[in-house]
Amino acid sequence: EDQVTQSPEALRLQEGESSSLNCSYTVSGLRGLFWYRQDPGKGPEFLFTLYSAGEEKEKERLKATLTKKESFLHITAPKPEDSATYLCAVRPLSGGYQKVTFGIGTKLQVIP
Amino acid sequence: SQTIHQWPATLVQPVGSPLSLECTVEGTSNPNLYWYRQAAGRGLQLLFYSVGIGQISSEVPQNLSASRPQDRQFILSSKKLLLSDSGFYLCAWSVSPRGGVGNQPQHFGDGTRLSIL
Numbered sequence A: 001e002d003q004v005t006q007s008p009e010a011l012r013l014q015e016g017e018s019s020s021l022n023c024s025y026t027v028s029g030l031r032g033l034f035w036y037r038q039d040p041g042k043g044p045e046f047l048f049t050l051y052s053a054g055e056e057k058e059k060e061r062l063k064a065t066l067t068k069k070e071s072f073l074h075i076t077a078p079k080p081e082d083s084a085t086y087l088c089a090v091r092p093l094s095g096g097y098q099k100v101t102f103g104i105g106t107k108l109q110v111i112p
Numbered sequence B: 001s002q003t004i005h006q007w008p009a010t011l012v013q014p015v016g017s018p019l020s021l022e023c024t025v026e027g028t029s030n031p032n033l034y035w036y037r038q039a040a041g042r043g044l045q046l047l048f049y050s051v052g053i054g055q056i057s058s059e060v061p062q063n064l065s066a067s068r069p070q071d072r073q074f075i076l077s078s079k080k081l082l083l084s085d086s087g088f089y090l091c092a093w094s095v096s097p098r099g100g101v102g103n104q105p106q107h108f109g110d111g112t113r114l115s116i117l
Helices: none
Strands: A003-007 A010-014 A019-026 A030-038 A045-050 A056-059 A062-066 A070-075 A084-092 A106-111 B003-007 B010-013 B019-026 B032-038 B045-052 B055-058 B065-070 B073-078 B087-094 B112-116
Touching (some): A019 A084, B045 B073, B055 B065, B073 B087
Parallel strands (some): A010 A106
Antiparallel strands (some): A019 A070, B003 B019, B019 B073, B032 B045
């Protein structure tokens, strides 16, 4: 069974204090790994797709990286508007394209 | 650009009442469509997905059903709601995979918060 574990569950940072969120996954072959941002009471907003180990993607203060067992979302010099829950999801090679397993997320709070 | 609309944003229903949540997508054709439920402390749970008009696959046995009467319209229904149906319901779409090139992300609507009394 595919599994996604995100850590920490919650993270509180001072504005400008860089950190990383972790997504560990277990799949029988990875078709793709996705990062989303979810604001309270809203649907997840797509951020990145990573396909293979060693790949990196960047967007503003966020950088996502991928290894064979985990992915990191690095947040550089965060601002209060980066506060949100960040979700990780994996799509395995086996099964249809609808088979996406989501983690519970990391709730990030950035304090001014 | 593509957009997805879900309504209503919030809904309070008594136990045993019917349910109809609607989702529409604009700016794309023949999308894959999905219904998820998100419970506190749990990951998103896929309820239904559809690859075309009238084609519905159910992922978990439950009190709910889904229909796709038009290409870009997806409806979640129930004849009689249970207390356990409370939750945050999300509709999503993705580009339909063609020729093996289908590793596209899912894009979500803003959800419906459903409370059963």
